[in-house]
Amino acid sequence: MSRNADGGAPTPEGGWLDGDQQRAWLAYIRVQLRLTYEMNRQLQSDSDLSLPDYDVLTALSVADGGLMPITALAAQIGWERSRVSHHVRRMAARDLVNCGPSANDRRVTEVRLTPHGRKVLEAAAPGHVDLVRRLFFDGLPPELVGPLSQALESVYANMIAQGTLPPPVDWRPPRGE
Amino acid sequence: MSRNADGGAPTPEGGWLDGDQQRAWLAYIRVQLRLTYEMNRQLQSDSDLSLPDYDVLTALSVADGGLMPITALAAQIGWERSRVSHHVRRMAARDLVNCGPSANDRRVTEVRLTPHGRKVLEAAAPGHVDLVRRLFFDGLPPELVGPLSQALESVYANMIAQGTLPPPVDWRPPRGE
DNA sequence: AAAGCATAGGTGATATGTCACGCAATGCCG
DNA sequence: CGGCATTGCGTGACATATCACCTATGCTTT
Known part of the structure; x- marks a missing residue:
């Protein structure tokens, strides 16, 4: 607008x-x-999910073992780590996920999809996909799907190419300045 | 992602x-x-502007007289009125806009671009446009610009057509249930 | 092993956004 | 004119998002 x-x-x-x-x-x-x-x-x-909630659940659901370290999750869905940190804490309170330190590397916090979380996601997915189809694809002429993909993929490739930073990571200068 | x-x-x-x-x-x-x-x-x-700030300033800058009622502004940029209300209050505190009741209809609050606001916007616009060009258009093959527009316009038209509500207005059932 | 940087997260303050209401100014109608 | 629904906003509580830092581990190098 x-x-x-x-x-x-x-x-x-x-x-x-x-x-x-x-x-x-x-x-x-x-x-x-x-x-x-x-x-x-x-x-x-x-x-009773926000779009961000859905993104997190989705990412975890396809992750190997339904679990992922915070940083990996952040990279996957394109968030800052800190945002993930806050968000999963809130989601944990709703029993959608649960967090715990990794056995190998104790700096790592693993976020894991709970059974309840998986159920909620599976219940939500069809409706969401349906909305996407109705709102996005129903109005999109089939012969334009290809060009659209190409266009957006080109844009994305270029964004990454000249990207300030690959994904939106929160970065700090190497201990100086 | x-x-x-x-x-x-x-x-x-x-x-x-x-x-x-x-x-x-x-x-x-x-x-x-x-x-x-x-x-x-x-x-x-x-x-020192957020994207939402920029949207508001832009809308006002093209508005007739650099001023608009809250509701019109909300419709223009696709926000809920309440959001606009909160936001312009904060922007007013930074002297980017100022709000005041309309003379004609005293229910109406008119949001007006301040001179400072206009200056800030004009200073910000080139950089923003530049970023958009670099990030979006530089990677977009010229022959795909047309198809992309068509695709997105079709999508939008369809969204509006079956849209629950035209713009995201906050609506209340006519005083019942 | 100690020094020092690097990596993974967490935190608190503050800015934003959303929802559900509340209230006043208007517009209509009989 | 006296309701009364409508319209235009503001507000408070609460959920989210971002920023600037702080800590704990882990890794490398001497």
């Missing part, structure tokens, strides 16, 4: 975005905004 | 997403996550 003071004169060299780009950007922003909002709403009301 | 327990067997009838859809969805999620994160980071560190 916004983030588009990005428009202006089609100044070719560096200034703003050209007409076509503006159009793409606006469309992207609108979809992103609304989609996130609706996914949150749906999960919250149907399954 | 996640939100993709959406994969599984390519069950054609209703269950999950098929292979191509999974691919598109994964690409979308990755881009969305990372892009939002980076935009926030960049604005925050370069201009």
Whole structure:
């Protein structure tokens, strides 16, 4: 719906975005905004989960053994470690996961999907996927699925390439400055 | 990065997403996550603005007279009114905007861009647009810009069509149940 | 083994976002 | 004019997210 003071004169060299780009950007922003909002709403009301909760559960469910160290989880879902730390603590209180130190490396905290957590996820998944299909794919002409994938994959590849940091890790300069 | 327990067997009838859809969805999620994160980071560190701040300022800057009622602003940027209310209060404390009751309808609060707010926005815009170009458009093959726009616009149109509510308004049943 | 850096997390403060209500100003109708 | 529903907002409580630090382990190097 916004983030588009990005428009202006089609100044070719560096200034703003050209007409076509503006159009793409606006469309992207609108979809992103609304989609996130609706996914949150749906999960919250149907399954008493937030979208972030769902992301965590999903990541754990496909992880080997249904368990993952905090850092791995963070990398997987693209969060800062600290956020994961806070979040899993809250989820643990709801018995969706449980955390405990690893036997090998005692710095590591392993987050593990509880049976209840798995049940909740399995109950929530169909509805979520359904929403995604209705909101996203039902309106997407089949012949545009390919191009869309290509486009987004190109964008992502480029983001990573010039990325400041690979994933959004919280990083600190090597003990100086 | 996640939100993709959406994969599984390519069950054609209703269950999950098929292979191509999974691919598109994964690409979308990755881009969305990372892009939002980076935009926030960049604005925050370069201009001491959050992405939401930027959205508000942008909306006001193009509004007629640099001012808008809360509800209009909310609709414009796709927020709940309550969120706008809280947010503009905080922004007012930083002298980015100022709020005041409308002369005509005294229920209405008009949010107005302050001179300082405009300056900050104008200072921030180039950097933001630049980031968007670098992160999003630099990696996007020109011949895919059109298809991407079409795809996202179709998706958006469909979302709106079957949308529960047009924009994310907070709605209450007409005084009953 | 001691020094020193690196790695994995946790924490507290503060900024944000959401929900459920509450209240006042308006608009209608009879 | 006297209700009374509607519209536009603000608020408080609570859930989340981010930032700047702090600690405990582990690893390497002498």
